[in-house]
Amino acid sequence: MNIIETIVPISIDNLKxxxxxxxxxYLIDYKNSELKGxxxxxxxxxLDLPSDxxxxxxELVKEYLHSITLVNINSLENIVIDILLEYKGISKxxxxxxxxxxxxxxxxxxxxxxxxxxIFNMYIxxxxxxxxxxxxxxxxxxxxxxxxxxxxxxxxxxxxxxxSKLNSNIKFYTHYFNDYMFRGKNLYEFWATSKNPMFLxxxxxxQGKGKDYIQAKINDKEIIKNVAFI
Numbered sequence: 001m002n003i004i005e006t007i008v009p010i011s012i013d014n015l016k017x018x019x020x021x022x023x024x025x026y027l028i029d030y031k032n033s034e035l036k037g038x039x040x041x042x043x044x045x046x047l048d049l050p051s052d053x054x055x056x057x058x059e060l061v062k063e064y065l066h067s068i069t070l071v072n073i074n075s076l077e078n079i080v081i082d083i084l085l086e087y088k089g090i091s092k093x094x095x096x097x098x099x100x101x102x103x104x105x106x107x108x109x110x111x112x113x114x115x116x117x118x119i120f121n122m123y124i125x126x127x128x129x130x131x132x133x134x135x136x137x138x139x140x141x142x143x144x145x146x147x148x149x150x151x152x153x154x155x156x157x158x159x160x161x162x163x164s165k166l167n168s169n170i171k172f173y174t175h176y177f178n179d180y181m182f183r184g185k186n187l188y189e190f191w192a193t194s195k196n197p198m199f200l201x202x203x204x205x206x207q208g209k210g211k212d213y214i215q216a217k218i219n220d221k222e223i224i225k226n227v228a229f230i
Contacts, residue, residue: 001024002021003027004017005029006026006027006028007034008028008033008044010026010049015049024050027051028051028054029054041063041067041071045070051072052074056073056079058099061079064149065147066106066147067148067149070148070182070183072152073152076149077149081159082095083096084110084114084153085161087108087111090161090164106146109146109147112169112170113176114150114162115169118166118198119134119170119172120173120187121199121202122134123135124191134172137172141174142175143179143181151182151190154195155193155195156195157195160195
């Protein structure tokens with residue numbers, strides 16, 4: 001891999017290297033970059049180059065939480081995972097306590113959407129009972145793209161610790177669950193990963209395994225927890 005440490009905007013000469021060597025990776029020197037915050041995220045989203053940000057600050061994390069554009073930034077994804085685990089009390093650190101208090105609304109929004117993916121996990125099973133049950137939850141018809149990068153966390157294996165504790169504000173998100181609103185992709189394309197233990201259970205069911213489990217649990221109000229903890 002050819003790693004180029006650079007500020008943004010990235011120079012034309014450095015951008016050209018991606019087109020001649022697809023293994024080129026850009027490490028963004030955020031501190032010295034001309035673009036900051038929302039402008040930086042929009043810039044990286046538009047370029048869609050393999051990249052990461054060196055030492056992002058919490059102001060950038062805040063912008064990332066509110067962003068309406070998808071980006072693949074490993075450092076930001078991992079910071080937000082840490083924040084969410086602390087927010088839910090899964091992580092016992094208080095590293096982000098002040099940040100969580102100051103940004104509780106958007107963090108809660110992320111947490112609610114991610115918790116609700118336990119419903120999506122049942123909705124995609126080839127079972128009428130599961131589909132019907134998943135739609136008994138309160139419907140949320142929002143089309144808002146704010147916080148859209150919640151789907152970016154799904155490729156991170158350690159994120160799934162998040163489901164060791166579920167909050168009660170679970171909803172059926174009509175558009176998130178059905179529409180191609182994630183840069184032309186649907187939610188399934190982000191959820192269906194080998195790093196997702198919940199999806200792997202679902203895949204087993206689709207393959208004809210676990211039918212007795214479905215029958216035994218379909219009317220059980222603890223079903224979400226049972227599926228989530230696999």
